[in-house]
Amino acid sequence: MKLKMISWNVRGLNDPQKRLVVRNLLRKWKCDIVCLQETKLAGLDRQLVCSIWGCPYMDWVALDANQIAGGVLIMWDRRIIEKLEVLVGLFSVFVQWKGVADGFIWACSGVYGPNDNRLRGALWDEVVFISFGMFLDLPLERGRYTWSSGTDQPFMSRIDRALVSHEWEHHFPDMIQRILPRTVSDHFPILLEAGGMARGKSPFRFENMWLKTDGFVDRVESWWNRHSFSGTPSYVFAKKLKALKDDIIQWNCQEFGNVGRRKKELLGVLEVLDAKEGVLGLTKTEKEERNEARSQVEHLLSLEEISWRQKSRMLCIKEGDNNTKFFHKMANSHRGLNHLSFLEVDGMIYEDGAEVAAQVVQFYKTLYQESEEWRPFVEGLEFDQIEELERGWLEREVRER
Structure with missing residues (x-):
């Protein structure tokens, strides 16, 4: 099953022009689930949410901002998943879904941590389910950081993360996590994509389990x-x-x-x-x-x-x-x-699977292509040869004494 999720700290969506940019990007990324943090919005209605994501089959749940800080908005396509349960806390939004196609029940939680150190204890009490060892932090592609100050000598950090459980990874294999280009925020959008690894023709591999089948060796x-x-x-x-x-x-x-x-x-x-x-x-x-x-x-x-x-x-x-x-x-x-998601050749980045494959083939063609116009030959050279008796001695049968 394929699934695309976006997690993004947008740093405020009160500006209509900024919402338009976000809406256009979400349409381009063709995602199924969107989780936005730090929306700085309160009292959201459907008209306002539709100005952020134009999916006609969209449903949503939100945590209102506290004055001009915080706010979490989770949106999803009802054709892919259906809502079972919702819980809105002080710092997070919890939604339980059921897959429309496969019936798989799972949950997602969008969290935005407060800057006030006095509230950190309450935050960890609320997200106590994020315990050590229960969740995986998948490798991040396209970069090492999710936030940059944008200055001439920027400070960079990976302060945005998408964690998944072992069971969720088992159900959605081939999961990749990568950052997308940032436009209207100093945070990079994070894309989680299941089934995003393009596969070519599989080579033949002998399966050991065949040997457990009666009569296979015969x-x-x-x-x-x-x-x-x-x-x-x-x-x-x-x-x-x-x-x-x-x-x-x-x-x-x-x-x-x-x-x-x-x-x-x-x-x-x-x-x-x-x-x-x-x-x-x-x-x-x-x-x-x-x-x-x-x-x-x-x-x-x-x-x-x-x-x-x-x-x-x-x-x-x-x-x-x-x-x-x-x-x-x-x-x-x-x-x-x-997994090879993209390839850079001579300063150009190739992302399409067919283009990546073509560049790899071209690289090895060039690598093993002969460019020399002349090479030495051995014709006409005389080499030392062993005698007939010596050859027979080398080919004699070996016996134990």
């Missing part, structure tokens, strides 16, 4: 033996490997199938049977069907753990200890670190 042996090619040994070996890869891919698609999809279907069957048992009871056949579904789910969970362990490259941890969630997090972490 299948591989039969596939290997049925292919015949002529040529040099290295050519024959390469062609048989390619043919074997095609056989495995076809078998994986047609027979083995997607583990996650199969697990979801079986869990749905178990849910129906469990519900029926509580109302009408189950027949002997249905009980056997439920036991078989439970056995298959257990097997699929084992395969899933093996797959995620392989992707995480955490081979020092033992399989079978219910570490699937940990392996999943490590694999997502590796994917995030390897």
Whole structure:
């Protein structure tokens, strides 16, 4: 699932012209959820909120500013998420949502801390849920700081953060966090985007979980033996490997199938049977069907753990200890670190996936392209050779004494 969230300290929205600029930027960024801090607005109505974000399916909740300071506004697209619960505190706004497409229930809290040190204690009492270890601070792309003084010798700091829970990261993989260009504030907007990592064609990788399938090794042996090619040994070996890869891919698609999809279907069957048992009871056949579904789910969970362990490259941890969630997090972490969101070449920045790929290909073409017009050759040179007796001595069979 794709999701785009913006968190931005706008430093006041009382100026209609500033609201117009913010509205145009939000339209350009095409976000699903917007959290604005330090709005310095009180008594917001729908007309005023619509002057900030023009989404026709928008809903919102706000914390009024205290005189000319503070204020938090959270807006969202009702086509993506639906509101379940709202809690407005002294320094924060808490909203619980349910995903329209997937039914996933989660919450978001927009917080703006006071500058008065005497109020810091009350702030931490209100946001006590932000405890150490519960939330992740994702790597920040496009920069190291979220605020700059804008002077000739600027002071810079990362005082704006977007924290996510482990469960939320598990549900929304491929999450990236990056700063956007700042225009009307000395704070940079922060973009959280799920599903924002562009993926090209995936290379073939052998899955260790295939080895847990009965008869897989025998299948591989039969596939290997049925292919015949002529040529040099290295050519024959390469062609048989390619043919074997095609056989495995076809078998994986047609027979083995997607583990996650199969697990979801079986869990749905178990849910129906469990519900029926509580109302009408189950027949002997249905009980056997439920036991078989439970056995298959257990097997699929084992395969899933093996797959995620392989992707995480955490081979020092033992399989079978219910570490699937940990392996999943490590694999997502590796994917995030390897993600290339933009590329700078000769002072120009490329962000489009196709342009980034083209520049990478061009770089290696140039790197390995031969530019020399002349190179030395070995034709006509005489080299020392070993005698026939010496060659036989080198090729003799080695035996133990």
